[in-house]
Amino acid sequence: MVPLSWYLVVAAALFCIGLFGVLARRNAIAILMSIELMLNAVNINLVAFWRYQSPNQPIGMAFAVFVFVVAAAEVAVGLALIISIYRRRKHIIVEDMDLLKW
Amino acid sequence: MTTVVFILFSLMVLGGGLMVVTASNIVHAAGALILSLFGVACLYVLLNAGFLAAVQVLVYIGAIAILIIFTVMLIRREGEDRLSFNSMWSGVLVIAVLAFVGLILILNQVWPLGMEGGAPDMNLDPTVQLGRMLLDPAGYVLPFEVASILLLSAMIGAIVIAREKRKE
Numbered sequence: 001m002v003p004l005s006w007y008l009v010v011a012a013a014l015f016c017i018g019l020f021g022v023l024a025r026r027n028a029i030a031i032l033m034s035i036e037l038m039l040n041a042v043n044i045n046l047v048a049f050w051r052y053q054s055p056n057q058p059i060g061m062a063f064a065v066f067v068f069v070v071a072a073a074e075v076a077v078g079l080a081l082i083i084s085i086y087r088r089r090k091h092i093i094v095e096d097m098d099l100l101k102w
Numbered sequence: 103m104t105t106v107v108f109i110l111f112s113l114m115v116l117g118g119g120l121m122v123v124t125a126s127n128i129v130h131a132a133g134a135l136i137l138s139l140f141g142v143a144c145l146y147v148l149l150n151a152g153f154l155a156a157v158q159v160l161v162y163i164g165a166i167a168i169l170i171i172f173t174v175m176l177i178r179r180e181g182e183d184r185l186s187f188n189s190m191w192s193g194v195l196v197i198a199v200l201a202f203v204g205l206i207l208i209l210n211q212v213w214p215l216g217m218e219g220g221a222p223d224m225n226l227d228p229t230v231q232l233g234r235m236l237l238d239p240a241g242y243v244l245p246f247e248v249a250s251i252l253l254l255s256a257m258i259g260a261i262v263i264a265r266e267k268r269k270e
Contacts, residue, residue: 001221002108005213007145010112012205014119014138020198021123024191029128029174033135036166037119040142043154051149055224058232062242064154065232068161069249073256075166079173080264086177087266095188 007048028085030091032078039071059076108148114141126186128174136167153229 014037021034043064050060086092106224115245118138122129147157235241 002105002148002213003213004111004221005209005215007149007214008109008209008213009146010115010207012209013116016198016202016205017116017119017123019201020194023194023197024187026186026188027124027128030123030131030186033122033131033170036135036162037122037138040115040139040162044142044145047146047149047151047154051151052221055150055222055228056231058224058228058235059152061151061228061232062235064151065157065236066245066249068157069253072161072166074253075169076247076256076260077263078199079169080260082173083176083264092177 004048004052005099007044011041011048012045014038014044026095028082028094028097029079031094032075032082035078036071036075039067043067103149108145111141111144111148114138115145124186128178129171132167132171132174135170136163139163139167150224150228154231 018034018037018041021037022031025031025034046060046064046067048060050058050064054060082092085097089097115138118134118136118141121134122131125134139158143155143158143163146152146158203239206215236246239241
């Protein structure tokens with residue numbers, strides 16, 4: 001059986017990859033996809049801790065299910081926003097979306 | 103044997119993730135996202151969370167990734183994704199690597215890497231337990247219902263935001 005820390009290392013690496021994507025990409029859809037990667041890293045952590053620390057009390061799995069729900073809601077609203085912005089401005093480059101900047 | 107499978111799936115997850123953040127073509131990034139999400143589902147199977155693996159494939163790959171690909175196809179234009187990173191990307195890369203190193207150092211303090219043993223045995227079926235816990239009045243039934251309201255409001259919000267305004 002693989003030790004717990006291996007899962008945590010993989011999750012940390014995936015989280016940092018997602019962090020880089022969120023901060024460095026210019027395309028709004030790519031940023032949304034990077035956020036999905038970060039949420040998945042959190043989910044790996046939750047499920048791994050459930051399996052190794054309290055396997056007879058599936059609290060970690062319950063939290064992972066709620067993360068699924070929130071991720072689905074977030075993507076639906078985010079993509080709707082992107083489509084709406086695209087309609088108005090004909091691009092989805094986040095650097096050029098300066099409607100609320102001064 | 104499990105170790106080899108774990109390393110294989112981890113490479114799938116991390117390789118897919120790296121392709122998501124580096125691919126200049128956004129369609130390729132979406133394909134890599136599906137690869138990465140599927141690797142995460144395989145990790146769930148290794149962790150005895152078969153139900154979550156099924157939900158991962160259904161919700162993440164079947165709904166979220168397909169929704170993202172639909173949006174990409176709707177708004178894709180030529181020549182727009184030639185520059186995939188903004189001007190701060192090298193600094194951000196340093197930040198991400200530092201965050202990873204910091205996380206590993208903290209992790210090494212709490213669970214020294216690779217030193218601990220395997221997982222404890224499970225007495226009960228985790229899926230049955232999860233179902234009982236989610237619908238138990240003393241458990242998570244209130245967050246469960248709130249989550250359904252959240253999904254409903256997100257659906258309505260998405261429709262309202264994305265709807266084209268009629269011009270009179």
